[in-house]
Amino acid sequence: MKPLLFQRIGAPLPTPADLKAVDGIVVDLGYGDDAFARVMEATKSACRVFARIAPVDCLAEDELVRLLHHDIDGVVLSGCRSRADVQRLDVMLRVAETSAGRRAQQMVILAEYGTVPESALSPYSLGGSSQRLEGLIFDGSELAAAVGCKPPEERQDGETVAPIAAGRAAAILRAHEAGLACYEGLPQTAVTEKAVRRAFTASRSNGFSSVVCRSPEQAAWLGTDD
Template identity: 50%
Template sequence: MSVNRLQTIRPLLLAEGDALSLDVSVLNTLAGLILDAGSGHETRIAALSQLEGRAFALLARVEPIELLHEDELNRLLGDGIEGVVLTGCRGRADIQKLDVMLRVAEARIGLPANRTRIYAEYGAAPEGLLSPHTLAGCSQRLEGLIFNGSALAKAVGCKEPASAAHQGVAAPVLAGRANVVLRAHEAGIRAYEVLSPTADAAATRWALSQSRNDGFASVVCRSPEQAVIAGVG
């Protein structure tokens, strides 16, 4: 069975302030909660990792690999994160470097090897979408790829991704979406798409349908309201 079946894969939620006050039963409808590392979330990460009855993964969204420091990974793993979302991914080499850094951090803290998962976020570094190197077998930690169309649009200066059915989609965004789905399929992992933060309920349902039709396994929601819609989609 294909891994790219939106209706069977729970969404991820990129947490803003209001998401952090949700009840654990609501958060448990998610596959994972993503918090930006270094944005004042340190105490929240530690508290969420100890949340009673938690069934969702706790993920930290970190800087591109060339800006990421070992001390930050040590701190995040010590706080209880279970996965890392690598922004600005440029391809296989970035993922492998993060794999090595996580291996060192796990050993230093005394965590089981390969405990920490990797999600590679594509978009902010457009050159990553042009890399000829396969991701298959690059790391047993690699859980999924995330396409961030807004980050790609900002990087290349094109129109932001459509958030409603009547809006057109810029060619670089279309190409990037297809690239991420194909790369994930080749590697045998899941592809996720970041939803527009401005999408209302109707636009969210349309975006979910588009993601499913284009082969994404699930989505990264930008609000609790989107997560509720995606969770029952």
């Protein structure tokens, strides 16, 4: 599977060549309407576009309607705790699609999973939670921030701390149980082709379907064999 590319606020817009290396681009919801429209214009039909949205408890339906007017392909639910969050978002998207005049069930869901303690400890399967749910994303830096431990890329000893190992395993196992794709965020410190390829290989060998790149350079290095 091709990787995804995370578009940070303030980062340069990806070029057409950048977009050929990825399956989709994930845009931070902190973008204003004008900036978001510029991202949409830059990507057009080159790849899919996902908006990274707030945790479901902090999400307003009118915000979803506004996003759907940008003709995005789907959303990335941050801070997903369990199947209940996915089900609640599914209902909210159904209402938003009607309000925005979009075809029902058109929006895809990717859920950040294992990035908060609740999801890492949840006993509930994600299978059947929503027909929209296409995959999960694990980000060790998000979980580190949630539990107050040092992000894995900042550790000097190479050891993975227990909470991050548990969250990583939870995301992989939950995705495979439900028949979903599972992505892992590449380290921000992977700034050479060798480091990116090493991190990608480690993700694949641990059961991830693909990765989320933090920069166009990371995506380009992974796409050089295509």
